[in-house]
Amino acid sequence: MLEDKIYETLRDALLEFDVDPASVVPAANLEDDLGLDSLDRLSAMIVLEDRFGVSLSGLDKAGTVGDAVEMVLSRLG
Amino acid sequence: MPLRQENVPRVMVTGLGLRTPAGSTVNAFWEGLLSGHSFAAPIRGFDTTGFPVNFACEIRDFEPRDYLRQRELTNLDRSSQLGIAAAADAIEDAALAPIDSTRCAVVAGCAMGGLGSLHKQVAVVMSSGPQRINPLAATIFMPNATASLLSMRFGFEGPSLCIATACAAGADAIGEALGLVRSGVADLVVAGGAEAAVIPATMAAFSRLGALSQRVDDPATASRPYDRDRDGFVLGEAAAFLVLERSDLALTRKARIYAELAGYGRNCDAYHLTRPVPGGIRAKQCMGLALTDAGLAPGDVMHVNGHGTSTLLNDETEAQAICALFGIDRPPVTSIKGAVGHSIGAAGALEAVATILSVRNGLVPPTANCRHVDLNLDVVIDRPRRIRKGPGISNSFAFGGHNASLVFTPAPAS
Numbered sequence: 001m002l003e004d005k006i007y008e009t010l011r012d013a014l015l016e017f018d019v020d021p022a023s024v025v026p027a028a029n030l031e032d033d034l035g036l037d038s039l040d041r042l043s044a045m046i047v048l049e050d051r052f053g054v055s056l057s058g059l060d061k062a063g064t065v066g067d068a069v070e071m072v073l074s075r076l077g
Numbered sequence: 078m079p080l081r082q083e084n085v086p087r088v089m090v091t092g093l094g095l096r097t098p099a100g101s102t103v104n105a106f107w108e109g110l111l112s113g114h115s116f117a118a119p120i121r122g123f124d125t126t127g128f129p130v131n132f133a134c135e136i137r138d139f140e141p142r143d144y145l146r147q148r149e150l151t152n153l154d155r156s157s158q159l160g161i162a163a164a165a166d167a168i169e170d171a172a173l174a175p176i177d178s179t180r181c182a183v184v185a186g187c188a189m190g191g192l193g194s195l196h197k198q199v200a201v202v203m204s205s206g207p208q209r210i211n212p213l214a215a216t217i218f219m220p221n222a223t224a225s226l227l228s229m230r231f232g233f234e235g236p237s238l239c240i241a242t243a244c245a246a247g248a249d250a251i252g253e254a255l256g257l258v259r260s261g262v263a264d265l266v267v268a269g270g271a272e273a274a275v276i277p278a279t280m281a282a283f284s285r286l287g288a289l290s291q292r293v294d295d296p297a298t299a300s301r302p303y304d305r306d307r308d309g310f311v312l313g314e315a316a317a318f319l320v321l322e323r324s325d326l327a328l329t330r331k332a333r334i335y336a337e338l339a340g341y342g343r344n345c346d347a348y349h350l351t352r353p354v355p356g357g358i359r360a361k362q363c364m365g366l367a368l369t370d371a372g373l374a375p376g377d378v379m380h381v382n383g384h385g386t387s388t389l390l391n392d393e394t395e396a397q398a399i400c401a402l403f404g405i406d407r408p409p410v411t412s413i414k415g416a417v418g419h420s421i422g423a424a425g426a427l428e429a430v431a432t433i434l435s436v437r438n439g440l441v442p443p444t445a446n447c448r449h450v451d452l453n454l455d456v457v458i459d460r461p462r463r464i465r466k467g468p469g470i471s472n473s474f475a476f477g478g479h480n481a482s483l484v485f486t487p488a489p490a491s
Contacts, residue, residue, distance in 0.1 A: 015147065017148050018147050039212050039213055042212040043212050046211070050209075
């Protein structure tokens with residue numbers, strides 16, 4: 001399923017930021033729970049743009065993992 | 078030139094840390110130097126197809142994961158990674174007591190800094206456009222990155238400086254640190270240099286300039302400082318840091334003292350971007366300044382750790398300077414660049430470590446690959462040479478005419 005694929009890609013990409021894959025759940029707040037500051041989220045956005053081949057501008061403003069996945073789904077759909 | 082003043086704090090070396098082509102520990106490095114072995118080999122770090130010079134002294138055994146998390150591996154230039162590992166080892170080696178962090182400083186030397194990372198980010202911009210650049214790119218290639226990272230890692234809130242005087246940067250960083258303690262600004266300084274110079278841009282540039290040895294058929298014998306058949310230097314990577322402490326504080330906490338950092342001299346040839354001023358007059362004066370600063374005379378020096386790059390010009394000019402300063406009672410000279418190559422911004426710091434070890438152990442390592450000396454110098458060759466306990470002087474005479482000399486003397490008898 002596309003959503004699963006997005007989660008999988010997100011978990012893999014966030015390994016580069018020392019994020020434990022098990023903590024990448026919909027309710028997790030990117031900053032407070034996963035420890036990603038604004039620059040980390042910007043870097044993560046660029047990594048995901050490369051992985052999915054679409055522009056994801058604004059993704060770095062997403063609050064939770066769930067919000068981010070929603071944004072990717074809407075850009076891909 | 079002001080003479081040594083009373084009531085100026087003295088400065089002791091209480092910690093050492095390094096990463097070198099000869100090894101990642103002080104013991105391995107020292108053993109490597111004593112062996113007379115050269116650590117030059119064909120480059121593995123990048124594809125050297127088309128490069129006229131394809132060999133260098135690389136660090137083969139660096140394991141950054143021992144010190145850094147994944148995101149730091151992605152977002153730190155190799156030079157910063159080497160610097161962090163070396164400085165962290167030095168701090169651990171010093172086994173510090175709690176200290177006022179606002180009086181702790183960092184001075185890091187480099188010549189090119191994050192040039193390797195800059196190269197990669199420029200490639201991304203050129204191929205994929207400016208928006209694909211790593212958002213942290215500026216923090217990765219800025220030359221001050223290493224100094225900043227060290228201050229953060231150790232929580233040092235005093236001065237944090239980056240010195241970029243090419244091949245003298247590592248020595249100048251240590252010299253500036255001496256000044257910070259003497260002037261009362263800092264009680265403790267982590268000072269040294271880090272450079273990851275074995276990258277395409279640097280290899281191409283120095284090769285095209287004609288500065289590198291072309292001995293591609295026998296890289297292991299290419300770097301031969303002071304030798305009659307020398308033909309240029311061999312690039313190397315390295316990082317080396319000292320922990321420098323105000324003497325009374327080091328003695329009070331019964332720190333293990335390697336040596337005293339007794340003097341620092343620096344001047345400029347003001348002559349040419351790459352060639353030294355003929356006769357080495359300014360280099361001679363630089364050594365003189367360092368000795369005066371240490372309250373010593375040329376006759377007190379037991380050995381010289383030379384700049385000795387293995388280029389025709391530097392080695393000849395340095396020999397003239399040494400002869401002019403020391404006369405017939407000249408001390409033995411060695412250059413570690415025969416073993417570990419020229420690590421540019423780190424060289425002065427790595428050579429400071431070698432000088433400290435020579436002063437401490439009463440032993441001067443041989444200059445690797447040096448067989449026939451056609452200069453008026455007493456070069457230590459073939460095997461290590463025993464010396465009497467006493468001061469050692471370490472020279473760095475850089476591109477751009479930046480000269481720096483450091484004087485180390487034996488630790489005070491307890």
